[in-house]
Amino acid sequence: MQPLTCQSCRRPAEASRLTYRRGTECVAREGLLQCDLCERFACADCLEVYDIFSGYDFLCHICAQIFLPARGSQRGH
Numbered sequence: 001m002q003p004l005t006c007q008s009c010r011r012p013a014e015a016s017r018l019t020y021r022r023g024t025e026c027v028a029r030e031g032l033l034q035c036d037l038c039e040r041f042a043c044a045d046c047l048e049v050y051d052i053f054s055g056y057d058f059l060c061h062i063c064a065q066i067f068l069p070a071r072g073s074q075r076g077h
């Protein structure tokens, strides 16, 4: 069963936080997404730094940095 709060930022899973990006389009979800690697549930706010790969594949921001180290957001660091 999914938790009612994001396990990354601890904010409640309100409807406004459950619209995720998938490439350039948005995907509306009824609940939090679960990371495929660490199995943590996260809201759309925590997903803003990366994209959903498919309808089911999803990485949290921590695992996304490991898998996608060169997304342009690491410039100058």
Ligand SMILES: [Zn+2]
Residues within 6 Å of the ligand: 006, 007, 008, 009, 010, 011, 042, 043, 044, 045, 046
């Ligand atoms: Zn969050």
Ligand SMILES: [Zn+2]
Residues within 6 Å of the ligand: 035, 036, 037, 038, 039, 040, 059, 060, 061, 062, 063, 064
């Ligand atoms: Zn993860």
